[in-house]
Structures are given as C-alpha cells and as structure tokens.
Amino acid sequence: MAILLNAETRVVIQGITGREGTFHTQQMQALGTRVVGGVSPGKGGTTHLGVPVFDTVAQAVRDTGAQASGIFVPAPFAADAIMEAAAAGLSLVVCITEGIPIQDMIRVKAFLREYPGCRLVGPNCPGILTPGQAKIGIIPQRFASPGPVGVVSRSGTLTYETVAALTAAGLGQSSVVGIGGDPVLGLSFTDVIELFERDPETSHLALIGEIGGSDEEQAAERLRGSRLRSVAFISGRTAPEGKRMGHAGAIVSGNRGTARTKEEAFRAAGVPVAQTTDQIVEILARS
Numbered sequence: 146m147a148i149l150l151n152a153e154t155r156v157v158i159q160g161i162t163g164r165e166g167t168f169h170t171q172q173m174q175a176l177g178t179r180v181v182g183g184v185s186p187g188k189g190g191t192t193h194l195g196v197p198v199f200d201t202v203a204q205a206v207r208d209t210g211a212q213a214s215g216i217f218v219p220a221p222f223a224a225d226a227i228m229e230a231a232a233a234g235l236s237l238v239v240c241i242t243e244g245i246p247i248q249d250m251i252r253v254k255a256f257l258r259e260y261p262g263c264r265l266v267g268p269n270c271p272g273i274l275t276p277g278q279a280k281i282g283i284i285p286q287r288f289a290s291p292g293p294v295g296v297v298s299r300s301g302t303l304t305y306e307t308v309a310a311l312t313a314a315g316l317g318q319s320s321v322v323g324i325g326g327d328p329v330l331g332l333s334f335t336d337v338i339e340l341f342e343r344d345p346e347t348s349h350l351a352l353i354g355e356i357g358g359s360d361e362e363q364a365a366e367r368l369r370g371s372r373l374r375s376v377a378f379i380s381g382r383t384a385p386e387g388k389r390m391g392h393a394g395a396i397v398s399g400n401r402g403t404a405r406t407k408e409e410a411f412r413a414a415g416v417p418v419a420q421t422t423d424q425i426v427e428i429l430a431r432s
Contacts, residue, residue: 147275148295148320148340148347149237149264150213152177156281157211157235159184159202159218159226162193166217169241169283170194173215176286178279181209202226202233213237215272215281223268224249228256231263238331239281240267250329257331265331271301271323274308284308284321292317294429295341295373297334298353299326299360300380306422307351307378314426319347326355334364341373349374349429352416356381357402365410374432377411378419379404 156173160166161183171194174180182197182205189200199205202214214230216223216239223242230238245268257263266273272282276289283301288309294316298304304323311318322337324330334352341347350373354361361379368375381404408418419425 147278148337148344149266149322150273150275150279150281150320152275152278153179154213154237154279155179155181155209155211156213156215156279157182157184157199157202157205157209159214159216159230161185161196161198161217162188163217165241167194169215169217172283172286173280176278176280178281181205181211202229202235206233206235211235213281214239216240216242216268218242220244220246224253227253227265227268231257231260231265236262236264237281238263238265239270239272240265240331241270241272241282242267243269243327245269245327247327247329250327254329264336266322267325267331269327270325270330271304273323274318274321276318276321282323284323288312289321290317292319293346293348294318295344295347295350296321296353297337297341297350298323299355300353303353303378303380303422307353307425310422310426311351311429314430316349316426316429319344328358334360335367338364338367338371338373342371347373349432350376351425351429352377353425354379354407356404356407359402361407362410365407365414365416368411368416369414374429375416376419376425376428376432377408377416378422378425379407
C-alpha cells in the first residue's frame with residue numbers, strides 16, 4: 146500500500162512541453178506512472194510524449210479524468226499553476242518549482258483553504274515516489290525498492306542518499322515524500338506522518354529535517370507514542386545563526402530552529418536521532 150500516489154493514480158503534468166517537464170515526465174513514464182496528459186497554454190490539441198496536451202488543467206481533468214498534477218513551470222507562474230490545479234478539482238498537486246516568492250505562496254495557502262480536498266506537496270521539493278508503482282517529481286527511482294519504511298524529508302539530496310542507503314541494506318520503502326524546504330509549504334511533516342500512521346504497510350519511518358522553523362518540533366510531538374518505529378536526522382548542525390543555508394526555510398533565528406532544539410525535541414518524544422545518514426539505516430535495522 147502507499148500514501149498519496151499509486152500505480153492507478155491518473156497524473157497530468159503542467160509544463161510538460163518544457164525541457165524539465167519533458168525529461169522528468171519521461172522518467173515518470175519509465176517507472177509506470179499513469180501520465181494521462183499535459184498542460185501547456187497555447188499548445189492545446191497537440192500530443193507530447195504520447196499523451197494529449199491541453200491549454201488548461203480544467204480541460205485536462207474533463208477529458209482524462211486526472212486526479213493529480215506535477216508542476217514544472219517557471220517560478221513567476223507557479224503560484225497560478227497551483228491554484229489552477231486546485232480549482233480544477235485535483236486531489237493532489239506536487240510543485241517541483243523553486244524560487245517562488247513567499248508572498249505568492251501566502252496567497253496560494255489562502256486560496257487552498259477553499260479547496261480542503263486538495264493536498265499540495267512542495268514547492269521547491271523533489272516530489273513523491275512510490276517504489277515500483279509511480280512517482281511525481283524528480284526522485285531517482287533506481288535508488289528505491291518497495292518495502293515498509295516511510296521516508297519524509299525537507300532535503301532532496303538527503304532523500305536520495307537515504308533511500309539509496311536503505312535499499313542497499315535491504316530496507317525497502319513504502320512511499321518517499323519530499324515536502325520541500327521553503328518557509329511556506331503545502332503538507333508538513335506532521336501531515337505526512339498522519340498519512341503513514343494510517344498506512345498498514347508502513348511500519349518504520351525515516352524523518353529528515355533541517356534547521357529553521359518549528360515543523361520538526363511539531364513532528365516530534367506527533368511521534369510521541371506512535372506505532373511507527375522512527376528515526377530522525379537533522380542537517381545543519383554547524384550553520385551560523387542568521388545565515389540562510391541552501392533552502393529558504395533553513396535559517397536559524399535566536400534560539401529557535403536550531404539543530405540542537407530539534408534533536409532535543411525528538412529525543413524527548415522517544416525518537417532516536419541519527420548523526421549521519423548511515424546511522425539512519427543502522428537504527429531502523431535494529432528497530
């Protein structure tokens with residue numbers, strides 16, 4: 146079983162005819178993702194990568210029955226793309242685009258309150274992968290294998306490294322979710338933990354956080370007493386205060402959002418904390 150995405154999910158790609166959209170759609174199709182169409186304004190009525198292209202998401206949903214969207218459009222247009230997808234009735238929107246202005250995402254979050262049935266993953270994220278079934282985004286499927294470990298992460302690169310290490314150790318994954326590292330996001334760690342809690346085929350959880358914000362502390366509290374055998378890893382332990390480190394959300398302010406405070410929160414909740422990605426595997430293998 147999987148959360149959010151499986152082999153039956155009908156997916157439309159916004160920005161399918163662009164360079165990034167084309168390349169990653171091909172990778173999704175190679176895994177078996179059910180890509181049923183694409184959206185590129187002005188190119189409606191054409192075909193690309195063997196699927197029809199539409200001018201709007203609403204047209205794509207009407208003609209293909211799409212349930213989910215992957216967004217590969219430039220940052221200035223990404224907020225409108227998210228809102229268009231939600232308004233068209235999609236239940237899952239995965240936005241890979243980075244560099245979306247914070248004010249745009251604040252507007253998106255307000256808009257999405259009118260569409261509670263739509264889940265947004267991202268932006269500035271690697272997406273979702275259900276090993277052996279489907280993916281929306283850019284997570285390399287060759288590193289993954291099916292199994293009982295759920296993975297949720299703010300970092301794309303650390304997601305890939307952790308999934309590869311788990312697979313090499315014989316620990317397959319149920320679903321891999323990259324929530325992104327921007328200050329204003331769709332699904333949070335806690336939201337994804339709730340989904341894994343309800344998935345009977347997910348028994349373990351690897352949570353990969355980083356400095357900045359308080360999402361990890363909230364996730365730690367949610368994991369207190371959880372049935373999931375979990376491990377946490379927090380990157381950015383040596384980051385200087387007040388300096389942005391990679392992700393827009395990875396910034397320490399005063400005594401909030403530090404790696405130390407996040408690690409302490411997980412330990413207080415009974416969740417072991419790994420110091421390296423190799424230790425993530427070691428801890429899960431023992432649990």
